[in-house]
Amino acid sequence: MNSIDVRHLTKTFGSFSAVKDLSFLVPQGEIFAFLGPNGAGKSTTIKILTTLLSPTSGEVFIEGKSSVTQQNEVRKSFGIVFQDPSLDDELTAYENMELHGVLYRVPPVIRMGRIEEMLRFVELWDRRDELVKHFSGGMKRRLEIARGLLHHPKILFLDEPTLGLDPQTRSHMWQYIVALNKQEGMTIFFTTHYMEEASKIAHTIAIVDHGTIIAQGSAHDLQVKTGTASLEEAFLALTGDAIRDEDATSTDQMRMNMRIRGRK
């Protein structure tokens, strides 16, 4: 069965189409990377797949369930690390984890063990009782990753999970995720702007631009197709080198604002 089945998905905001007639399949147990320039529609697609946004048209099935009409079933099957912050700053690291475990109905005994395991994994166990608002950006990111992995979902969505993390943490984190993928057959759907990550980890890569997939295959396939020597070059060959500055600045601006507001 396919973990993710997207058919002719379109999402418009006013007159602007963020996602246009997008179709793709992700088989169970695959690691699938969704790459594209800023504003390509990656996060919008993830929001639709995870029931946060409703599609304008088209169909989405997660583990065979419709993400429009069977939202509750769909929500049981995935975990997600969002691109933007999603922690409760007024709670401690431990409390954020615990609330997540309860929301996902992880039985208490497993929950306690797993929270400790995950917090140790991201090296936040010693700081578990500190309020999240006092954490650095990287620490918050690590906590979000730990939280997303807490309930061992069938599918894991990661929207630029490694944004702002140092190389050690990045490689450490990917190792763990690849191991989960192997041991539990967890399907991984991720986006990133670090091409070497995608090239090393993903079985299949889809390059999106302006809301549609313009190329799909393994890193090797994409390089062969474009006659280039690395995924980065293949990516540039496929998407052109025009900077998507308008989108980039507006999203970056928004993130900046969030940070500033968050800090107060």
Place this chain on the structure above:
Amino acid sequence: MSILYQLWLRQLKRYVRSRARIIGSLGQPILFLVALGFGFGPVFQKAGGGDYLSFLAPGVIGMAILFSAVFSGIEIIWDRQFGFLKEMLVAPVSRIQIMFGRTLGGATVATIQGLIVFGLTFLFGFHVISFAFLPLAILFMFLIALLFTALGTAIASMLDDMQGFQLIINFLVMPLFFLSGALFPLQGLPAVINDIATIDPLSYGIDGVRGALTGAFHFGLGTDVGVLLVVTAVFIGIGSYLFSKVQI
């Protein structure tokens, strides 16, 4: 069940940890007790109304609950801006349950806030006729809290950011407060004011608290409880519906 409890607990933790909010929100009730309680007391007494402070105190308790409750509901907008709302919305928990847990938590916080103000009113010379009816008064406080937290949640579900906040305070919360029976008796009012006070659910809440603490009901115990329960149920229904439509 444990989900409801955790969502409730979250609201309580957030409240206990924000001392500035607890203290800040006591300023307004104290100001009302001082300025109106002491300022209007003599006039009220001369006009044959009796002890104004004892009349006013339940109104000010109601005010504290009203503001705190609407604020708790509106907090969803913060959750949206700081991103935590996403975490709740993708969880495999029905939106109604989330709405319910939050509302219970917010209502508990607002009730505590009301009880703190209740404690303060004694410093200003509030006379309670009998503490036997204290549980009844607390029940009314909780009903006011529940009703307006649900209203706040319903409104917040329709807003994307805090820009509408002033609008809500000035055009909804303030009128709800000033045109209820919080500050003046509901007898012998001009027809328009009387009609407005009669459709203002806060009037019934304050009447309930006042009745339980001072023995003087205007609408009557049964009417107060009935109206509050029905309106609360309606707001929770509307709030749940609107919340279930929230997108990010």
